[in-house]
Amino acid sequence: MTKEQSESKGDNGEEDELKWKVGDRVYALWAGNNSFYVSTIAEVNETEKSVLVTWDDADTSHRKVPFSQVMRPSDETTAWSRARIEKRATVAETKNKGRCLFTNEACEAGSVVFVERPLLVALPAVAPLLWQCLQKLHEAAPLNLGTVTFHFAALVSVLTLEKADIDIIRDKYVPEPDEEPNEDVTRILKALQDAPLDGQSSKIRTLDAKGFQRLVSAWRYNSFGHHKEDGLVLYNRISMCAHSCDPTCCWSYGDEDAFVLRSRMALEKGGELTISYLQDEDLLKSTAVRQQKLLNWKFTCACPRCCLTVDVGRGVRCQRCRVGVLYPKVPSGGFESCKVCGGNCTPEDTQMLLRMEEDYVARVETLDKKDLDDVQIVYQAALDIFEKHWILYVMDTILWEGLRPKNIMEAMEHQRRRIDFHQHYYFRPTFILAWCHEELGDSMAQTWPSRKWHLQQEFQRAYHMLSILCGTTHQYTASPYHKLWQATNSASNETKAA
Ligand SMILES: C[S@@+](CC[C@H](N)C(=O)[O-])C[C@H]1O[C@@H](n2cnc3c(N)ncnc32)[C@H](O)[C@@H]1O
Numbered sequence: 379m380t381k382e383q384s385e386s387k388g389d390n391g392e393e394d395e396l397k398w399k400v401g402d403r404v405y406a407l408w409a410g411n412n413s414f415y416v417s418t419i420a421e422v423n424e425t426e427k428s429v430l431v432t433w434d435d436a437d438t439s440h441r442k443v444p445f446s447q448v449m450r451p452s453d454e455t456t457a458w459s460r461a462r463i464e465k466r467a468t469v470a471e472t473k474n475k476g477r478c479l480f481t482n483e484a485c486e487a488g489s490v491v492f493v494e495r496p497l498l499v500a501l502p503a504v505a506p507l508l509w510q511c512l513q514k515l516h517e518a519a520p521l522n523l524g525t526v527t528f529h530f531a532a533l534v535s536v537l538t539l540e541k542a543d544i545d546i547i548r549d550k551y552v553p554e555p556d557e558e559p560n561e562d563v564t565r566i567l568k569a570l571q572d573a574p575l576d577g578q579s580s581k582i583r584t585l586d587a588k589g590f591q592r593l594v595s596a597w598r599y600n601s602f603g604h605h606k607e608d609g610l611v612l613y614n615r616i617s618m619c620a621h622s623c624d625p626t627c628c629w630s631y632g633d634e635d636a637f638v639l640r641s642r643m644a645l646e647k648g649g650e651l652t653i654s655y656l657q658d659e660d661l662l663k664s665t666a667v668r669q670q671k672l673l674n675w676k677f678t679c680a681c682p683r684c685c686l687t688v689d690v691g692r693g694v695r696c697q698r699c700r701v702g703v704l705y706p707k708v709p710s711g712g713f714e715s716c717k718v719c720g721g722n723c724t725p726e727d728t729q730m731l732l733r734m735e736e737d738y739v740a741r742v743e744t745l746d747k748k749d750l751d752d753v754q755i756v757y758q759a760a761l762d763i764f765e766k767h768w769i770l771y772v773m774d775t776i777l778w779e780g781l782r783p784k785n786i787m788e789a790m791e792h793q794r795r796r797i798d799f800h801q802h803y804y805f806r807p808t809f810i811l812a813w814c815h816e817e818l819g820d821s822m823a824q825t826w827p828s829r830k831w832h833l834q835q836e837f838q839r840a841y842h843m844l845s846i847l848c849g850t851t852h853q854y855t856a857s858p859y860h861k862l863w864q865a866t867n868s869a870s871n872e873t874k875a876a
Pocket residue numbers: 474475476477478550551599600617618619620621622675676677678679680681
């Protein structure tokens with residue numbers, strides 16, 4: 379935390395130690411559970427390099443906090459200078475993943491690695507006429523990428539950025555650096571020659587097609603969808619992060635679309651900083667499905683989860699004893715022998731099970747979420763064949779959401795099964811798992827309000843996970859924290875010690 383305490387002085391890399399003073403509002407680490415809480419500095423001891431804080435909840439324990447465990451409220455949300463980010467993380471070439479990002483310091487689970495401001499946020503409002511023009515072209519004949527956002531962002535880069543920043547974008551990873559302009563790029567440039575673009579047309583009219591193609595691909599392989607609007611955001615350092623299906627980092631948004639990168643687990647100095655290019659939901663799907671999705675970025679993932687030789691997210695019931703669960707070996711496709719009856723799947727059974735799995739996957743993908751009766755029929759039939767399988771998780775999610783307003787008891791069973799599967803297949807903090815616990819706590823509060831220990835347990839789990847994923851001060855984390863507070867109905871240490 380020492381580095382996070384430093385005051386950033388712009389991009390020249392100078393950093394001064396913060397001088398704390400009485401009355402400063404800060405986040406300080408409460409030694410009761412090693413989480414940060416809001417407080418006010420009551421005393422400063424320069425000799426001991428510590429402060430005495432007054433916790434906002436009037437708790438009187440662990441008030442003495444070393445400087446290294448005190449942060450400004452904005453440190454977790456305001457973008458850091460480039461120099462400060464470079465001190466924290468290094469880009470290095472790797473054998474099989476190109477340039478990747480590594481931490482220069484050991485990190486605790488949940489600590490902020492850095493906060494980066496966007497290089498560019500390409501939203502329709504930045505160039506409305508250009509946006510409309512591209513939309514019209516897309517409506518007339520759909521662009522191959524299925525959206526105008528990549529072409530729009532590439533053009534907005536040319537319109538709004540200085541050459542140095544455009545060069546940064548040109549340097550981003552693209553699968554074919556020498557790619558010739560494709561039909562969409564040529565068509566768009568042609569159409570824009572006569573379009574009214576608010577006096578900015580000359581920059582676009584002089585843009586060469588190959589350069590435009592490169593920018594489109596750079597945006598395609600390195601940007602993030604904007605979290606609120608139809609548009610894209612590109613970050614410089616973050617775009618060096620490799621993907622992993624067991625990512626070492628997670629992120630949330632800070633001020634002005636800043637990217638807050640946090641370690642999801644404890645990391646040693648030099649450890650790789652990875653994120654997931656897939657949504658949390660997809661991290662719970664089989665290795666084959668994840669790898670298929672990652673082909674969008676044109677690589678075959680070789681992360682630790684993808685290298686496992688057995689896929690424990692694709693369990694089937696043993697056909698012989700009906701008790702054991704069999705998992706397929708990858709990539710061969712045969713099933714392991716049953717750990718209960720010791721039986722082996724015959725080649726015919728293996729073929730039959732794999733075919734049924736394919737059929738069910740296809741069926742689940744086309745389920746109408748509103749038709750709960752149909753979902754329940756498919757679910758019940760699938761339970762006869764599968765156990766600890768990701769398609770059951772997908773149906774448990776549909777049934778939890780659909781049944782919740784109508785039949786809370788039944789819905790809760792599906793929520794419990796979602797938690798069980800998540801913990802079985804991918805036991806790391808994720809927003810999905812945290813919210814599963816929080817929602818289950820909400821349902822328990824409605825159904826059995828007297829079972830305090832149970833509510834507390836669900837809210838505590840959600841709170842601790844969200845503290846890692848987005849920090850103790852984020853609004854997402856505040857939600858289970860307040861529920862926990864209400865459930866325990868106490869303003870004492872008990873609540874924080876949760
Ligand atoms: C956003 S870029 C990351 C930076 C890139 N490595 C570079 O050299 O600029 C995404 C590309 O990095 C590579 N990459 C990322 N994660 C990978 C992984 N787990 N395995 C193999 N390649 C990966 C792929 O080529 C992917 O399309």
